[in-house]
Amino acid sequence: MAEAGIRRGKLMLSGGVAVGRSLHMQRLFSTFALALVATLLCAPPALAWGPRGHRIVARLAEAQLTPQAWAEAQRLLALRGAQHLSDVANWADDLRNTDPALFQRTRRMHFVNFHSGDCIYDPPRDCRRGECAVAAIEKYSAILANRANPPAKRAEALAFVVHFVGDIHQPLHADYRHDAGGNDFQVRWHGRGTNLHKVWDSLMLDSTHLSAAQYTRKLQAEDSSIATGGTPVEWAEESCRIDRDDGVYPRTHFIDQAYVDRELPIAEQRLRQAGARLAALLNRDLGNG
Ligand SMILES: [Zn+2]
Incomplete structure (x- = not known):
């Protein structure tokens, strides 16, 4: 992404010169290109499903809310100037x-690190001080469900829940390998270096060139029977087992088409599960007012 962006910036510059634009335009292009390069170079490591993944989860969930839960969600979203779960x-x-x-x-609430390949959640070991995705979902779900809480606090909890239920379904957000969820596992992707976490957060999903809305419709059309049950602990343990058993870590450190053909359907299944389970959680927390 950064390399492509930088190349694009240079192209724009030379293009501006070639067609003989005014000096002013050239300066404008230069400034823009430099700003673009600076922004891309300073981009921090990914922390979650990319924006597209989280919006897909939110859209899938919203379509599965009961009328009561949706009415209450809309009331809370409005407090944040939002209309849809995907907005937050x-x-x-x-x-x-x-x-x-x-x-x-809240930084540590986006993931949970298992400390053993048995993928059995042990809170004192895996979630110290309650700072992990499992405890975060439980905490903010409870805040959301309690109508005695101030509405603004519940609205904030809603935004956290929507995000963290997505994160916990990204297999590398519940990893056991002590490599920062694959951030420290370098791979080759289309001839350039990146890390495994980024491949799962966004590169595989983005390679489909589907918008969040298009992707959501595709996933809705493909499947109608997702198990909505389970607890945040079980969702995290599932993610950990996927990391361990399903070829997520390529021995060659090379992400080829065979890898994408094998792993992208797993990523899509996790998005579907996240959407269905988020809906079930919100129907419970918001539905019985
Ligand atoms: Zn996140």
Whole structure:
């Protein structure tokens, strides 16, 4: 992404010169290109399903809400100037820039690190001080469900729940290998270096060139029988087992088409499950007012 963007920036510059644009336009292009390059070079490591993955989960869930849960969700979303779950689905990641202090306090809630390949959740070991995705979903779900809480607090909890239920279904957000969820596992992707976490967060999904809306419709059309049950602990343990058993870690460190053909359907299944389970959770927390 960064390399392509930089190349694009250079092309724009030379294009501007070639067609003899005014000096002013050239300067404008130069400034834009430099800003683009700086932005791309400073991009921090990924922390979650990319924006597209989270929006897909939110869209899938929203379509499965009961009328009561949807009415209550809309009331809370409006407090945040939002209309849809997908509008708030990436807020927890965006905090990195919009509210660094809150981001710092919630940073560890985007994932859970198992410390053993048995993939059995052990809270004192895997979720110290309650700072992990499992505990975060339980915490914010409880805040959301309690109508005695201030509406603004419940609205914030809704945004966190929408995001963290997505994250916990991304297999590398519940990993056991002590490699920062694949961030430290370097791979080759289409001739350039990246890391495995990024492949799962966004590169595989983005390679389909489907928008979140298109992707959601594709997933809805393909499947209608997703198990909605389970607990955050079970969802995390599932993710861990996928990392361990389903070829997520390529021995060659090379992401080829065979890898994508094998793993993308698993990623899509996790999105479907996340959407269905998020809906079930929200129907429970918001539905019986
Ligand atoms: Zn996240």
